[in-house]
Amino acid sequence: TTIAEVTKQAFDRIEALEPKVDAFLAMNKEQAMQQAEEMDKVPLAERGPLFGLPIGVKDNIVTEGLETTASSRILEGFNPIYNATVVEKLKAAGMITVGKLNMDEFAMGSSNENSYYKKTKNPWNLETVPGGSSGGSAAAVAAGEVPFTLGSDTGGSIRQPASFCGVVGMKPTYGRVSRFGLIAFASSLDQIGPVTRTVKDNALLLQAISGHDERDSTSADIEVPNFAEALTGDIQGLRIGVPKEYFAEGVSEAAKQAVRDALQVLEEKGATWEEISLPHSKYALATYYLLASSEASSNLSRFDGIRYGYRTQKAGNLLEFYMNTRSEGFGDEVKRRIMLGTYALSSGYYEAYYKKAQKVRTLIKQDFDKAFENYDVIIGPTTPTPAFKIGEIIDDPLTMYANDILTIPVNLAGVPAISVPCGFENGLPLGLQIIGKYFDEETVYRVADVFE
Ligand code: GLN
16 A cells, blocks of 8 residues: 555545544645655655555644644634644655644533534533543544644643543643644643553654754753653553542542552563652642643733734724723633733732742652652543533633643653553543653553553
């Protein structure tokens, strides 16, 4: 088979499944087919492991000439004039971008219900959500539309949908992957990462997108290991910490049991585990929603109706122009975060809220530093429950936020973490979360690989 044939098959599959799954926004068919034909001319000896394979990209990652909206009305019709660094890296690896994936607007949400354009369904049960915000990325892989996608994770947005959809999703160490060309939500937390069917694919894709980028001052100038080589199957002597806070009230009995079963498998392979405490976990949710909203309120100030995308038709003067563009262009959840963040950063409240949250963030990070003095990885459930029904909690933001209680501490600390499928509840997948030391994705992958 040729690359052109494989690419064509990917589009056929996507076209057949999209009426049910609704994972994709803009499609890149013409360009992708052209690229595939060019690539068929490249000699076999010059092709890497990902050469010619189709990939979908979350819609908050900018793609030159391909509409990029972050699922917001305010970016409707926005055609970027450059590629994100990760998209350039996919091209360099020979991967073919087939289209853009639905998400919660500006990556704010846990169910994909906050997209302005459509609601993606969970392929395991079309009445349930795929999770979010990278719900399109996880659903597309779960449905078999594409074997690889990119997502982004600010507070769980790769791992939670991966868990809900029964696929593998990795949030790399903060700084491992360039954020240049990622539409910013909360810059100190955002990271791009791979969503795939297998751990090996995930390792290969992370390798392809990692590395220092002079256009992102927070990208780390440290060597990128060969992640796939870390999949040795050998976890003899591995020390695992299991935080008791991750087995608290609200976590379903099935989710707890799935983790216990996984720990037993790891023990049989020569690992040991102990219960530990991450005592500041209980403050993570409040800390995250304060800091992420503060950063978002600042990052989203650039959407003024002049530079990109949607602009209002109703304005008598400049102030009205800004106000109407933003009122019409942003959805409810985005407005909620902008209001919360602006409030937290305003003079008089800054010390009480933002600064306090920064201090608690340091305590949360120190919990992890301390745990990693004695353990190689930390393991728990990815989410408290499997996927919930579409419409079930969308009107209750606090219940929605609570979904991220087990994923958010990882972003606040900046450490890497993966979700791999580990069981089922009511016919819906559950995820196992494996958290690693800074820049030690190798160990995370080695442990994840045990469950392949
Ligand atoms: N659900 C979380 C939020 O709404 C996480 C989002 C994310 O990781 N992008 O902020």
